[in-house]
Amino acid sequence: MTTQDTSTRRRVKLYALNADRQWDDRGTGHVTSSYVDRLKGISLLVRAENDGSLLLESKIQPDTAYQKQQDTLIVWSEGDNFDLALSFQEKAGCDEIWEKICQVQGKDPSVDTTQDLVEESEDERYEDLPDSVPPIELPPCEISRLEEISELISQCLNTQIRKEKLAVALEQENYIKKLLNLFHMCEDLENQEGLHCLFEIFKNIFLLNRTQLFEIMFAEDTIFDVVGCLEYDPVAGTPKRHRNYLKQFSKFREPIEIKNPDLLAKIHQTYRVQYIQDIVLPAPSVFEDAMLNSLSSFIFFNKCEIVTLIQEDEKYLDDLFSLLSDLNTPLDKRRDSVLFLKEFCSYAQLLQPHAKEAFYKSLITLGILPALEIILNINDPKIKSASIDILTTIVEYSPSLIRDYTLSQYTNPEHDEDQCLLNITIEQMLSDSEPELGGAVQLMGVIRILLDPETMLASANKAEKTDFLNFFYRNSIHILIEPLLKNTVNDKPANEDYHTVQLLGLVLELLSFCVEHHSYHIKNCIISKDLLRRILVLMKSTHTFLVLCALRFLRKIISMKDDFYNRYIMKGNLFAPVVEAFVQDIKILCTYVVENFGKVFEEIQYVQTFKNLRSKYDQHQDRIKDKEKGFDTMLSNLRNQRYRRDQRQPPEEEEMWFNEEDDFEDVPATASDLDNSISKIMDKKSELINGPIKLHHQHHHHHHQSLQIHGSQQTISSHTVVNTNNSSSSVNESNNNMKSTETVTSSQVQEQEKDETNAVKNATSLTDVSYENTDSSGSKLLAEVLDETPFDNENNSFSDESSSKSDNEVIDNNVKDDSLSIKRNVDKDVSLKKSLVDYEAGDSDEEENGDDSPAQKKQRLA
Structure with missing residues (x-):
């Protein structure tokens, strides 16, 4: 047996279970079992294969429960809630270490568990x-x-x-x-x-x-x-x-046929087990969830094995990327290939760090980035979404891979700089057609990572930051700000649809990030393109969130405390668009700014904006005081009118009440016209009644109106008396000041009815009139308090001056209402006079009042 065979057999991956019950990859190395003096016992040692560092040193305890799983896994626990696992490359290596563990503990190697796990009391x-x-x-x-x-x-x-x-x-x-x-x-x-x-x-x-x-x-x-x-x-x-x-x-889709039966079986099994865990099994309780950690481990190790088997099949990967890069690939075939690659990269996230790096480097060598340039431009939602996910996965793991590839494209004279991966990414962000801009937001995050200097490896490549930022501001920034410049040509945003302003918000967020992290390059860009002035045009947008994005960009520039930026702002008076938002009668914001920052703004003299802001604030405060004063006066008048008017009160008070300044400027009637009209009505009423009659009416609130009749050159004025419950009115207010005991005959009453009925007919037949509301003590003051809104007499409410009715229609309605009011008042006077006639004739009143004397009856009727 050679040393190389032993090394391969003992090659393992070390995993540790984290607090979320997920396995963390701790590294790849080679495992041995030997006596360690410091631990005083046989121990498992794992040394990293790249640098020989010690990844694991674990003494084989006699009471520790070791488990062998899937023929290539050994799992055990050290201490409380600290689980470890060794994943062997070959079954033979797992069997050797398992026999050593069983030998130390005195167990039979044929069993899969060396100890019974006891957790009870x-x-x-x-x-x-x-x-x-x-x-x-x-x-x-x-x-x-x-x-x-x-x-x-x-x-x-x-x-x-x-x-x-x-x-x-x-x-x-x-x-x-x-x-x-x-x-x-x-x-x-x-x-x-x-x-x-x-x-x-x-x-x-x-x-x-x-x-x-x-x-x-x-x-x-x-x-x-x-x-x-x-x-x-x-x-x-x-x-x-x-x-x-x-x-x-x-349905299982194969963009390229998988010829390895073990790989094919493992893919099917993993999908089905994942479906069981996510869908089929009922939702576990808190205690049951901990019991299912072996199921999660089963899926985890299956995915790792799938990635390893695919990586070992070099021909399969070559065919896959050839299919992605070929412009003639059918759309369905390309879609399946992209989705397969997305799943492949997702499984690779489970690999250990150095294995991940080797994985992505191999993908770049195979041509994944040129393939992404092609598939990002394909107008298919599934392909585009999957390609964005793949790009995001690569950038989040190692943005330097993308930067190096981009710079290599820039140094290649045959490559079109507009078709480099970075520019394609920016264009795809700006051309996202989704209503929610999900892809644009994801791509903005990718661009932000690529532009972050903190992720640039200065030690590995000292020029990476300088070279990449030079490339970006020379070849890419114009694409990013193009929609911004296009939409701010004039003083107002050219396009205000929701999709456009959302994209502009993403652009402003990226530019704010550049201001914070790129001092020199972004500064030159802002000055040369007058970028801040164009961005502040968006302050006039109707979309509040876009206004706030522009305001945050200015705040980011000011927070840099750079004199270069400050001189640029002063020279261009670039605070003006911001403060205009406060000057445009936004009372709450105006009050807040002046009361909290007034002293600070007083020191700024090179523009008049803050002086105008202070003036606007003072005007607003004066208007509030005037309205409060008018409201107090109105309440005082209303309280006074609640009590009966003293019969001995001189008639001059009523005339002064009519002579108060009116609130409407476009009505031709004047105070003198009102006085003459009132006098005529009073005289006519006196003529109709032979002698003054003493009638004590219940006190009413007064609402006066004048009707000037242009067609007949005749003026009719009515003094309408409105009851507090709006249920009755009378034109006989002047009779309250008369004292008489004379008798009103039936013929006189009939004559009065005839004359006043004719007056009503004449008033209702005329349409060319002008109307003036002279209720200065009531509705006028209340209208001033409520922002000078006119009072609607018909509805007893304040109406908008921009009513859809024309002035003539309003006047006609008022004439009709006044005519009806006059008729009701005449009927009431006739009724009162008939009651006096009946009293003199000794009719029903005598029956109702029993033994009352005639003087008592007359006094009660009065």
Whole structure:
């Protein structure tokens, strides 16, 4: 036996289980077993194959439980929650180390577990010692005994030693295949109870966490039957059709035929086991999840083996990349090839670091980057998405691979610089047509990693940072900022659709990153292209998030505290677009800025912007004070009007109330017109009634309106008296100040009705009128408080001046309302006068008031 054969046989990969129950690759090396003085015992030693460093030094403890899995794995635990695994390249090497471990512990190498894992309390430990626990006797595998079998397996899950005994019994008696035979019988007989028992049995077998049992269940001839047992979940009710999906709907695609039968079988098995773990098995509880770590390990090592087998088949990889790079490849064939390569790179993430690096270097040697240049430009959603994922995987692992390839393209005089991989990546980001821009966001992350100086290896290549940034700002930056310059030609953004502004937001985020990390290159770009001025045009965008992106870019420049940037900002007055957002009557922001930063802004004298901001703030504060004062006056007037007017109060107060300044500027009526109109109404009312009548009405709030009739050269003014509940009105307000005891005759009442009815008809027949609201004490002050909104008399609310109705329509409606109000007031006066006539005639009032004297009746009526 040669030394080379021994080295190959002992070649292993070391894995450690992390806190997320995932295996971390700790390195590849060669394992030996020898006596270590420091540890005082036989130990396992693993030295790295690249530099000979010590990866593992573990003493073989007599009570440590070692497990051999899949013929090439040895798994054990050291301390609490620290699991280790050695994956051997060859089965012979695994057998040699396993025999050494069993020799130290005095165990039989034919078993797969050297110790029984005990996790129970001290009392249970003594009860469940291997010598005291007899082997598990399984019931006969019959349909009538399924419930008993299910109960037995469920009870064995309580202790670790019984789980081990049960796993051994199931394996030795070939019990799993016997159970699967019962499954076929129960399914043929449609025995639902038996099928439900089989579901519980196989679910608990998975919880035994035994790799040897997994190998039996996941064999080609048994895996579909196991899936069938797991379809009959009693909780779900209706059986799931997982077998139908795996056999008919899931299709295996081979862009190039796989001739290695072991590789083909391993791919099928891994897919099906992954489907069982993710879909078929019920969601595990917290405790059950820890029991399924062997299932995760089974999938993990399968994927690693698949990657290794594919890498060893050089012809297959050559054919694959030839298919990707050929421009004449059919679209379906290319799509399958790209998806295969994406899955291949995904599995490679499980490799150890140095193996990963070798993997990606081999892909680059085979031509994966030129292939990506081709497939990124193909307008197929699946191909583009998969190619972006592949590029992201490579860049996240080693961005230097992409940078080196890009610089090699630049130094090649025959290569078109616009078709280099970096420029294609930028173009694909800007041309993403997805509504959510998922691909653009992913590519932006790729570009950001490539432009990050912290990921550039200065030690390996001292010129990488300088050379790559020179290339980017000389050959690529113009592509990145092209949509930005195109959209900011004028003072406002040219295109405001949501897709465009989202892309501009991504561009601004990349430029902000460049400002922070690229001092010299980005500075020259900003000055030479006047980039900041163009970006600040986006401050006028209707999309708030884009405005904030532009503002963050300016903030990033200011935070650099670079005099070069500061002089550029001062020379171009580039603060102006930002502060305009505050000056444009954004009252809340204006108040916030002045009150918090007013003293700082007062020192800035080279622009007038901050002085205008202070002036706007002062005007706003004065307006608030005026409105508060007017509101207090209005409330005072309203409180005063709640009480009855004193009968002895002089009539001059009413005239002064009419003479207050009106709030509308475009109404022709004046205060003198109102005085004349009121006087005419008062005189006419006095003429209609022979002598003053003393009537004590309930006090009303007054709402005055004037109607100037242009067509007939006649002015009619009404003094409308509105009740507090808006239920009645009267034009007879002046009668409150009259004192009389004269009798009103029936003929006088009839004459009054006739005259006032004619006046109403004349008023309602006229349409060419102008309307003036003179309610200065009420609606005027309230309108000022509510931003000078006009008062709608009809709806008793404030209306918008931009109403769709024309002025003539509003005037006509007001005339009609005033006419109806006059008619109601006339009817009320007639009713009152009729009551006085009836009183003089001694009708119904005398019956109602009993023995009251005529003077008392007259006083009560008044």
